[in-house]
Amino acid sequence: xxxxxxxxxxxxxxxxxxxxxxxxxxxxxxxxxxxxxxxxxxxxxxxxxxxxxxxxxxxxxxxxxxxxxxxxxxxxxxxxxxxxxxxxxxxxxxxxxxxxxxxxxxxxxxxxxxxxxxxxxxxxxxxxxxxxxxxxxxxxxxxxxxxxxxxxxxxxxxxxxxxxxxxxxxxxxxxxxxxxxxxxxxxxxxxxxxxxxxxxxxxxxxxxxxxxx
Amino acid sequence: xxxxxxxxxxxxxxxxxxxxxxxxxxxxxxxxxxxxxxxxxxxxxxxxxxxxxxxxxxxxxxxxxxxxxxxxxxxxxxxxxxxxxxxxxxxxxxxxxxxxxxxxxxxxxxxxxxxxxxxxxxxxxxxxxxxxxxxxxxxxxxxxxxxxxxxx
Numbered sequence: 001x002x003x004x005x006x007x008x009x010x011x012x013x014x015x016x017x018x019x020x021x022x023x024x025x026x027x028x029x030x031x032x033x034x035x036x037x038x039x040x041x042x043x044x045x046x047x048x049x050x051x052x053x054x055x056x057x058x059x060x061x062x063x064x065x066x067x068x069x070x071x072x073x074x075x076x077x078x079x080x081x082x083x084x085x086x087x088x089x090x091x092x093x094x095x096x097x098x099x100x101x102x103x104x105x106x107x108x109x110x111x112x113x114x115x116x117x118x119x120x121x122x123x124x125x126x127x128x129x130x131x132x133x134x135x136x137x138x139x140x141x142x143x144x145x146x147x148x149x150x151x152x153x154x155x156x157x158x159x160x161x162x163x164x165x166x167x168x169x170x171x172x173x174x175x176x177x178x179x180x181x182x183x184x185x186x187x188x189x190x191x192x193x194x195x196x197x198x199x200x201x202x203x204x205x206x207x208x209x210x211x212x213x
Numbered sequence: 214x215x216x217x218x219x220x221x222x223x224x225x226x227x228x229x230x231x232x233x234x235x236x237x238x239x240x241x242x243x244x245x246x247x248x249x250x251x252x253x254x255x256x257x258x259x260x261x262x263x264x265x266x267x268x269x270x271x272x273x274x275x276x277x278x279x280x281x282x283x284x285x286x287x288x289x290x291x292x293x294x295x296x297x298x299x300x301x302x303x304x305x306x307x308x309x310x311x312x313x314x315x316x317x318x319x320x321x322x323x324x325x326x327x328x329x330x331x332x333x334x335x336x337x338x339x340x341x342x343x344x345x346x347x348x349x350x351x352x353x354x355x356x357x358x359x360x361x362x363x364x365x
């Protein structure tokens with residue numbers, strides 16, 4: 001009695017999804033030991049007899065088609081990523097408007113004479129960032145990567161940027177050098193680049209600050 | 214001794230705040246670079262004897278589970294960093310990196326209210342478990358929780 005009720009319930013639930021029922025019908029088990037398949041086929045005895053014989057075929061009960069669901073999930077994920085990007089851009093536009101924005105980038109070339117450890121940045125004698133670099137970040141810089149070290153706001157006028165570079169210099173000695181630049185902040189975004197180069201002639205690293213006009 | 218009335222740790226179920234710290238020996242460490250690994254962070258002080266016992270116990274678990282993608286860091290909160298450096302180079306030294314937090318910025322961000330305090334961070338960077346004490350019992354609990362994260 002209980003078994004019959006279960007079959008009836010399963011039959012109802014599978015009947016609500018015709019696609020699922022169609023998919024399960026070809027692989028319906030020849031035996032009555034598989035109530036879901038039998039119920040899904042819609043004719044418990046007749047179809048079961050007509051289905052291909054063999055235990056292996058019976059074992060391979062096709063899984064419900066989840067491709068549609070997967071595509072839907074992928075679509076939702078893409079929407080979330082797009083929304084996140086739009087929010088990020090909006091946030092940056094609001095927090096750092098183009099007319100006051102100042103961005104400082106760091107790049108490295110060669111690096112035979114200097115292993116970067118950290119950079120401290122001061123604008124108008126106020127520390128704005130002290131960034132520790134990990135070996136992976138340094139490796140990325142040496143491969144040509146550019147790191148946005150700082151993004152902030154400055155009013156129009158003259159400003160001073162001082163950068164202190166710490167790390168290991170020639171002969172693996174602790175090495176700390178500074179570089180400074182006085183620049184004019186006009187209307188519009190200001191981009192500055194800290195460049196670390198090797199000076200082959202002096203066998204020393206070279207630090208410079210470039211103002212992107 | 215942990216009070217029963219202790220409130221739930223505020224970072225449980227949330228993304229672990231990122232940080233970069235200098236190590237006593239070796240290179241700088243940034244937490245976000247270990248996404249995909251299970252990370253154990255232990256805040257400790259050289260003046261706290263349970264901290265030292267816990268570091269030794271953590272070191273054993275690292276030896277067992279390192280190959281399963283376990284990363285471990287001890288974050289020292291001493292005012293006097295020389296004690297941490299002495300510990301790191303002493304006879305009780307551990308095999309994982311001991312990081313220095315001289316300004317206590319990271320400790321403040323993680324609201325360390327007890328020592329030792331150990332956080333277990335899953336492969337997605339979410340703080341999943343916190344241990345605010347150390348005892349043989351908490352050691353068993355730690356291993357169970359660690360295995361759970363490594364199996365995910």
